[in-house]
Amino acid sequence: MSSAPVAVQPLPQGGVARMVGRRARDWIPAILVLVLTLGVWQGGVKAFHVKRFLLPAPSAIWTAFTNNQHALWREGWFTFQEALGGFAIGCGAAVLLAMVVARWRPLGNALMPYAIAANAVPIIAFAPITNAWFNPLTKSSKMAVAAVLCFFPVFVNVVRGLTSVKPQQLELMRSYAVGQLAVFRLVRIPTSLPFLFTSLKVASVLAMIGAIIGEYFGGSLDSLGANIKQDAALFQFEKAWAEILVACILGIGFYLAVALAERLATRWQPPGGFQSE
Amino acid sequence: MTVVAINGVSKQFKGGTVALRDIDLEIEPGEFVSLIGPSGCGKSTLLRIVGDLIQPSEGRVTVNGKPARKAREDHDYGIVFQDAVLYDWRTVSKNIALPLELAGTPRQERQAKVEQMLELVELQGFGDHHPWQLSGGMQQRVSIARALSFDPALLLMDEPFGALDEMTRERLNMELLKIWAETGSTIVFVTHSISEAVFLSTRVAVMSARPGRISNVIPIDLPQPRGEATREDPHFFELVTDVREALHGSHEQVPS
Numbered sequence: 001m002s003s004a005p006v007a008v009q010p011l012p013q014g015g016v017a018r019m020v021g022r023r024a025r026d027w028i029p030a031i032l033v034l035v036l037t038l039g040v041w042q043g044g045v046k047a048f049h050v051k052r053f054l055l056p057a058p059s060a061i062w063t064a065f066t067n068n069q070h071a072l073w074r075e076g077w078f079t080f081q082e083a084l085g086g087f088a089i090g091c092g093a094a095v096l097l098a099m100v101v102a103r104w105r106p107l108g109n110a111l112m113p114y115a116i117a118a119n120a121v122p123i124i125a126f127a128p129i130t131n132a133w134f135n136p137l138t139k140s141s142k143m144a145v146a147a148v149l150c151f152f153p154v155f156v157n158v159v160r161g162l163t164s165v166k167p168q169q170l171e172l173m174r175s176y177a178v179g180q181l182a183v184f185r186l187v188r189i190p191t192s193l194p195f196l197f198t199s200l201k202v203a204s205v206l207a208m209i210g211a212i213i214g215e216y217f218g219g220s221l222d223s224l225g226a227n228i229k230q231d232a233a234l235f236q237f238e239k240a241w242a243e244i245l246v247a248c249i250l251g252i253g254f255y256l257a258v259a260l261a262e263r264l265a266t267r268w269q270p271p272g273g274f275q276s277e
Numbered sequence: 278m279t280v281v282a283i284n285g286v287s288k289q290f291k292g293g294t295v296a297l298r299d300i301d302l303e304i305e306p307g308e309f310v311s312l313i314g315p316s317g318c319g320k321s322t323l324l325r326i327v328g329d330l331i332q333p334s335e336g337r338v339t340v341n342g343k344p345a346r347k348a349r350e351d352h353d354y355g356i357v358f359q360d361a362v363l364y365d366w367r368t369v370s371k372n373i374a375l376p377l378e379l380a381g382t383p384r385q386e387r388q389a390k391v392e393q394m395l396e397l398v399e400l401q402g403f404g405d406h407h408p409w410q411l412s413g414g415m416q417q418r419v420s421i422a423r424a425l426s427f428d429p430a431l432l433l434m435d436e437p438f439g440a441l442d443e444m445t446r447e448r449l450n451m452e453l454l455k456i457w458a459e460t461g462s463t464i465v466f467v468t469h470s471i472s473e474a475v476f477l478s479t480r481v482a483v484m485s486a487r488p489g490r491i492s493n494v495i496p497i498d499l500p501q502p503r504g505e506a507t508r509e510d511p512h513f514f515e516l517v518t519d520v521r522e523a524l525h526g527s528h529e530q531v532p533s
């Protein structure tokens with residue numbers, strides 16, 4: 001048996017193109033649902049004469065979207081920068097603290113209850129306060145909200161990843177007499193990567209939500225959140241919905257970018273990860 | 278100088294399990310010593326203590342005349358665990374190269390050694406695969422290749438061939454004997470196979486269970502080098518019988 005290499009699964013070939021190709025087929029049901037929803041929505045609004053402040057027809061939203069494209073994308077970019085900044089700060093701080101906590105367990109035991117308590121603070125209550133801390137017209141105040149939202153899931157997951165190393169893998173490292181730092185580099189960090197990316201995907205969505213919530217409590221009119229609030233007050237519901245659409249597109253784009261980074265950084269995993277086997 | 282000296286070693290785990298009691302064993306340079314005994318008698322535990330991966334509750338272990346800890350820090354031994362223990366994110370080649378990488382061996386030398394090792398365990402062409410793409414026996418062969426890659430003077434092997442088919446096992450037995458003869462290394466080898474223990478070893482230590490003790494040490498005075506002829510030698514069968522009887526004896530002593 002040993003001389004003929006048999007009975008092994010082939011290496012996944014073709015990388016990203018293959019992945020997108022396979023995904024395209026997986027997406028067909030979802031696209032069908034989207035088309036169906038839009039059809040029912042459009043038909044329903046027309047048939048029952050739904051008031052436009054309740055729900056504008058998709059076609060009306062689309063018109064508002066195309067007519068205001070330039071302004072919408074500018075607002076979107078402004079908000080996206082806040083989200084990105086908050087994401088970077090929140091996730092960066094979470095990863096650093098998680099590494100410290102994983103290295104010095106007693107510190108973790110001391111800090112963990114407060115991390116959990118901090119997570120229970122309703123973010124809506126926090127947003128007006130960051131506006132008081134920073135100039136509400138700057139991006140910093142919104143980044144703070146996004147950062148706080150991103151922090152917790154990343155922190156918890158990375159701590160779990162760094163500490164869920166298989167004992168035997170550590171034992172082998174011990175037999176090589178390598179230091180703590182090398183164990184981090186060679187074993188703990190690679191083990192934690194799937195955990196990290198799972199949480200980064202959650203955080204990417206939370207960052208957009210955080211930025212927009214921050215903007216609701218007062219912010220530059222260059223931003224999506226402030227404009228959604230204002231347009232709704234001015235009965236420009238189609239434009240408000242078009243702004244929501246932009247927020248969705250950016251949020252999804254952000255999520256997909258993180259998902260792609262995940263696939264690239266954890267190529268060693270079987271496609272779909274170990275859990276789904 | 279004695280390579281491994283185990284003096285009065287006992288091990289009681291936190292839960293209260295007494296895994297080993299009063300183990301004494303001295304292993305001289307160039308010896309090939311097999312540990313054989315019923316499941317749970319403490320063979321893996323003893324190997325871990327020699328490797329300074331866990332501490333004995335009593336007694337002391339010296340390796341190359343140094344405390345076990347110092348020997349571990351000096352990379353005096355290579356170990357093959359009962360499970361393959363591969364790093365999932367490293368390819369087969371990179372798993373094998375790990376000890377060389379840690380020792381700072383230059384890349385080219387490393388690659389050459391890895392190729393040689395892949396050939397030895399008949400995994401040519403699998404260098405770029407990841408562990409999850411290999412069968413259990415193939416994974417075990419990777420971990421054997423990894424332990425051999427840096428030519429350690431002392432090899433601790435815990436049922437290294439347990440997951441392999443008979444043919445591969447016999448071939449790797451021969452390869453291991455060849456490496457042992459060429460490098461003059463010392464090997465401590467755990468196995469459940471009586472014939473494998475007799476075929477490979479210069480001495481077989483028979484262990485009994487609960488608490489784990491060494492009940493017999495049987496010198497294997499078969500001529501070197503061992504080969505196909507060894508397996509047909511009448512004395513080989515006598516020694517297999519000796520070990521079997523010693524094992525049965527050790528089983529009967531178990532109270533429960």
Ligand SMILES: Nc1ncnc2c1ncn2[C@@H]1O[C@H](COP(=O)(O)OP(=O)(O)OP(=O)(O)O)[C@@H](O)[C@H]1O
Pocket residue numbers: 290291292294295296315316317318319320321322323359
């Ligand atoms: N980390 C541990 N904590 C508590 N008890 C342990 C631990 N490791 C092993 N033991 C106990 O010590 C005893 C010896 O275990 P060990 O793994 O050394 O046996 P073994 O001879 O290698 O068995 P096998 O042939 O099945 O591999 C067993 O009773 C086991 O339950």
Ligand SMILES: [Mg+2]
Pocket residue numbers: 320321322359435
């Ligand atoms: Mg064992």
